[in-house]
Amino acid sequence: MGYTNLSYLNPRTVILVGIPGLEHVQFWIGFPFFVVCLVALLGNLFLLIIVPRERSLHQPMYIFLAVLAATDLGLCLAIAPKMLAIFWFGSCSMAFDTCLTQLFFIHALQGMESGILLAMAFDRYVAICDPLRHPSILTPLFLLRVILMVAVRATVLVGILPVLLKRLQRFHSIVIVHSYCEHMAVVKLAAEDVTINKSYGLFVAFAILGFDMIFVFISYFLIFQAVLHLPQKEARSKAFNTCTAHIVVFLEFYILAFFSFFSHRFGHVSPYIHILLSTIYLLLPPALNPIVYGVKTKEIRKWVVHIFVLKSNTQ
Template sequence: MSAANLTSLHPSTFILVGIPGLEAYHVWISIPFCSIYILSLLGNFLLLGLIRTEPSLHEPMYLFLSMLAAADLVVSTTTLPKILSIFWFQNRGIHLHACLAQVFLIHSFSTMESGFFAAMAFDRYVAICNPLRHSAILTSTVTAKIGLVVMIRGAVLLCPHPILLLQLPYCRGNIIAHTYCEFMALVKLTCADTWVPQAYSLTVAFLTGGLDFAFIILSYILILRTVFQLPSKEARVKSLSTCGSHVCVILISYTPAFFSFLTHRFGHRVAPCAHIIVANIYVLIPPMMNPIIYGVKTKKIQESVLRILRFSSPEDKEVEK
């Protein structure tokens, strides 16, 4: 095969279109995108700093939450700066290796997010269904090991994605109808048999997100069964309120993720702009909403924030003097 053919089949640069059909509105769309990204950075860094500095938050639930916040930061920072450069400066080119790195980081850290959701569901299950043994079961060592396993799983299972993509011939061009590099978006540019990479991708999705979601559902079925067996209404309400924030975050995260995953593979009649918008919602909204929801619905986080604000207020400093 000639050098020219090799270059055409393995382009050094891909072109990201943005949101197909809405190119004229990219500047306007960038305003909410940029605002959401700034809120995501502020919220997640605040959450990480709060959990790190407050001893009362050094519990498994909040440690898993800090891991989730770190993964959210990676996913949003991997995608949003490039998206904004497309919207603002028409900087649509992305080098092959940068594109493959983006594929790996997005999918691996999204898989880690799913694992942290499952870990948090397990924490809620133990806290409500077996509260007397919660501290004995979820020790700091066990919590760290669970977090490490989730991270290793995400990195190892998703590492073959860029390797598989690197071996494919891109004979359908180098234009990606998306705002960021995604596994299936690149697979659609090839004219080779993609049965192996697609089968691997489906298998990994089932072994990670699918099993995590099934585990979360099972955990909450057991939690609800235990809660409704509690003698007093006040105890039932209190137990359910501790899970409210987790359920909200799961719904916000999994709904666009499943929609994006299914439409990429089976939703051939879905308008491209609709799919791309939902795919962007998946990387935009959860990182912004997670710290807000936990901040609003979690009493310990509220108390920690109020305590910090109270200690730093001018009135308290005057009293100390």
């Protein structure tokens, strides 16, 4: 690593500080985050075991839920090990290339999660607004194509972010004020023009999160419109009930996502508040999603009870 006029040339390592201003309590902050990650890992593993084994869950909504669970697992594994190593063991250094790899996986998995939430909204729209055509529209081949499109879109769009960062050569610091490698946190270290990086980062955010959020809103506007025109109160209640879990998951993801996104670029939020909220935004939905769907889905509750009863009987 070289430096000229207090700038670093082609740094090989970076330093993650964790949560600035709260370094003295980071050790204790690690424990609630560890619990959240543990709940997320166990909950999403349960979903990945239950959905393939329960034939009544072999429906588009739950296939998308299984993909969402795999995405959430990936997010936890991309963030938690290094973050907890910083909090508990002071292991703050990271190879620059490893940092860019972590950045890619975090943002790509975010993009995939957003795309799956849009696919789930489309599934609910067809199921409620055009139920007779639901089996013919959401065929296994269609589901596979949607999942591949979501994965390819996120991989291609996000894959350019680390490439643009790699072309930067001079940095005024190698200290990342964050608990994980986040795109804008790394961009702010650069000691040269980063207009392209910032502009492309905005484009990716709106091309994925913005696009998906708009169409999810449109889907639910049409769903609510259709439901309110149902003649029977019981039918309206049943239709709303099928959407409740997805609405909760959708709101928790997008509200936290856009708060984190805009506060990082345009807000004047204290760094430790922003970093805490952005970390919660990435780790809390993976923990809550299995709980929300578990509470709302009888088959999932039955399998969870079966697994725990079977385990207790064998002990």
